[in-house]
Amino acid sequence: MGTGRRRNRVLAAVVGAGLPAGAVLVLRVDGESGQHIPPDRAERHRVQRYHTDFVVLPEPGARPDPPRDLTATPAAGRLRLAWADGLPGGPAPRGAVGYEVRLGERTRLTAAPVTEFDGLPDGVAMPASVRSVDAFGRRSDPIGLPGVVHESWRDGLTGALEEFPDGTRAGWHLSGHPGCVDVGTRAPGERGLPVDVGCGADEAVLSTRAPMTLDGGTGRFTVLTDAAGPGGILTIDLAPGRADRIGTRDPASVPPPVLRVVADDAGVRIGTAPPARRAPRRGAGVAHRFEVRLSPQGVEVAQDGLTVATSSTPVPWTRAYPLVGVRGPDGRRSRVHVTAIGHTGPATPVPTSDEVQVVPATRRVLGPAEQAPGSGISRTPLTRATTARVVATLTADTGLDPGAITIQLGQADLPATPTIPGPFTPGSSITVTADLPTTLLGDNGAPTLSPLVVRAPGATGQTLVQEMYLELDQAPPGWAAPPRTSTRRPTIPALPRTTLTLGNAAGRDLPGATPKSPEADSPPPTSTRPPPNGTPAPRRAWNCSSTAG
Known part of the structure; x- marks a missing residue:
């Protein structure tokens, strides 16, 4: 009896052990073809650079290649170095x-393939070298170049050369949205004209009063600025007439006689043509010379x-007025140096x-018969001027007739001519001028x-x-125009002066009545009750006039 029970237990154990093996064998057989599926033979990889969970350290690999084509561009007291993809x-x-x-x-470290050194003595030779640096801090072999600081870029600029030595824009007009564009105060070490673009979405445009004249159809216009850095835009317009702003940001909005050149992160293009080649990388705050x-x-x-x-x-012209537009990265306050x-x-x-x-x-341009507000201007600036004109920049819209624009100043209607x-196109900027008659002067x-x-x-x-x-x-x-300031005039608090x-x-003054001064002790309040004998109390009236001090 006991032997039979032991036999049954052994048989049950054998059957139980065989069930998983059978299941594995069944799973190893393809259900459609009946072919046996071979077991996985995946290789096991042993991590040699284990740092922590989910982190594997990279291998340094080969050292970085040295940069190529190191070039030096000198200017007054400065030297700009560019190499590799910092060149076209x-x-x-x-x-x-x-x-x-x-x-x-x-020595300095930079991420961009261009940098600039300031405060250098003119005419002194100094060796320059550049090494590539990889992610592990390893340096490549250097590429060297002797750097000589001189001013050869000035050669031939006989028509005009403005370097803004005192940080002001004398001889140039600055156009921009009021409160968003202004000339900033130059800090120690800064050069040129610092233009603050405070709203992050406007363009500052510098326009000259003196034209550029070609010699036999040949000429060269030069601007040295850091406006075309990362996210920035530099616009150069050469126009046959003197304007403060031209068109819009779209080069297609520029009238045909105007030559527009745009330099930004996408490249450098002339007019509406796309960039012909990849733009060199430009560093932030590094001035580049565009010609x-x-x-x-x-x-x-x-x-x-x-x-x-x-x-x-x-x-198509032989004389033009240059305009230089600078714009910082969108959505940021920036300072651009010209x-x-x-x-x-x-x-x-x-x-x-x-x-x-x-x-x-x-600000709205009115129709010819539309009622005008009564606000005007003071004649003080015109009293000592011998000639004067009004200059206005408008935003065009569909249906506007540029040839029929007039400026009403008092009772005079002045014809305004586009420059x-x-x-x-709609949205374009138009600059118009109107000469004032001599009857308005003096x-x-x-x-x-x-x-x-x-x-x-x-x-x-x-x-x-x-x-x-x-x-x-x-x-x-x-005579000079009064300086503009954003500082409020200080005020002195004062109490009003009171006369009693x-x-x-009936409201008539009582002769010979002298009231007490307000600073004196106040009289007791007058009772409105009738006296005990029933006779009404006399009525008194107080006239009070106040004059603000």
């Missing part, structure tokens, strides 16, 4: 994530002496005129001129005045 068509070194740059005894070279064969644009864009279409501006050709004297900002009664012929006349508005047929609610100012010629040296007069019930 240059390749980035393999394995490089940064660079170590040496100039004389100075627009004109000839009868076409237009050529160079960055730091190297050609970056060309066009086979020559310009270090120098110059051009070739004969020197043209800059007109000696004063600008006086004026505010129109309304550049159209056509103009000491004779009303102290104010009202209204001051712009009128044009076809004007809509989107036709606006961007800016307006008076340009006064031959103003006496003793006694009067009767």
